[in-house]
Amino acid sequence: MKKTLATSIMARLGVAGAIASATLFALPALAQDTRLSLADRVSRLEQQSQAQAGTTTLVNQVNDLQQQVSQLQGQIEELQHQNQQLQDSQKAQYADLDSRLGRIEKGGAPQGQPAASSPPPSTPNPSAAAVAGASAAAPAVAASAPSQPASGDQQAAYDAAFKSLRAGDYVTASRGFRDFLVKYPDSPLAPNAYYWLGESYYVTMNYPVAIEAFQRLVKQYPQSDKVSDGLLKVGYCQIELKQQDAAIATLKQVTAKYPGTKAAGLAQERLRRLQRQTAN
Template sequence: MTVLMAAALSAAILVPGLARAQSSPSLAEQVQQVQMQLQSAQQGTLSLLNRIDTLEQESRAQQGQIELLQHRIQQLEQQQKDQYLVLDARLRKLEQNAAPVATAASDAAAPAAGVNNPASVGAPASAQPTAATAKPPATGPASVTPAEQAAAQQTAYDNAFAFLRNGDYAEASRRFRAFLQRYPHASLAPNAAYWLGESYYVTGNYQVALDTFHRLLTQYPQSDKSRAALLKLGYCQFELKQYANASSTFNRLIATYPGTEEAHLAADRLRAIPQQSSGG
């Protein structure tokens, strides 16, 4: 009886200990759980990074669309101004042409009135103006007015930009080159030079695009496109793996145009340079 009680007491002591040993995970299981948690965290981080990259790409695409819309608004405003100037020039021509017509009409009416004029009765026939002896008004090719010149430039520029907007970059580049050759000093020349460089950049011709943006900054340093051209110059250097030059260009942009959208984009690409250069 005593032996049975001792055995029962031992079982009562060992059973809870065994239960606790079975319920607590082993060291290997704990390590496995930690590894699974780390893997899940890494996947979440990778997903977040991918999302951030996607958002940055979408932001750049939207920025490009905004720039195109802003440019189109400027085009429409310029077109309205040019149309007004052309209309004003045509009205002035009509007024100038109307004055000789009125003078000719009064001269034609003068002989009829001279029938009752005694002083004109005895005048010789050779003194009377006739259609054969009357001198015709001087005619010649009309000179191009500044308004018409501006309208012609705008039309050529719009045609080139239409090809760019429709994705025909080869034809767009050809037309922008022709525009710059014909109108190198036009007010739209810096814009044409910028979009010419853009047509090269989007097709991967980074060296040609780099030369184009550099030429824009040299020829038109005070233009509104200088800031965007400087950014694209850095982008071209980055794509060509000229990381030292790209870093210098981006730092120059940030220092010259602080707080601008181009400066923010330059800073983003500047942070990517060490990763690219170490990987290359």
């Protein structure tokens, strides 16, 4: 009986020992599995963080690109507006010059005595030295326009240059008027030649050379009936050259010195436009 009891106890102790041994051996493996699981979780979290950071960077880049596109769209709209203004100005210039030349052709002004004008567009830029060269051959100041009529040769040379102007060949016209002034500096047609020389440059938007021709007219032929028109065009050139203060002063000078003339009316109208632009 005692022997049987002892055997039973020993058997139970063996099972308990086996269970304990198995538990002891299982604990390191469980701990290792737990560590691996934590490492995986950390790795996944890092991957998620990196993905979120990449998404944030991409969103910022998209926002930057959207801002740049908006800025470019604004610049395009401004350029389109400026281009439209230039086209409108060119159309007005052509229309004005065409109407004045039309009046001349219909006998609205004596031959060699055309009227004033407003602005017209673009061809090659002739040299300012050409105007200076023509001016050097002209008298320093003419107190009044010469009274004697132009000779046949003078009239023919002047008419040839003016014909080119009417045809829209502004390069040939400017060359013709320059040659005329060099060859016939004392001609009674010289004031008009200076005016139309300036006009041929103005139409092609060569404002620095145009203003020089108009200023020569104003200074050298102060008694010419083209002076008011020439001074008006000096103001127009100053506007195109962004010389706003000088342009306003010149246009006011036109209205003060030549009241009641068409040039004065055009000067007043342009002054009003400048004031509206400044107010806006």
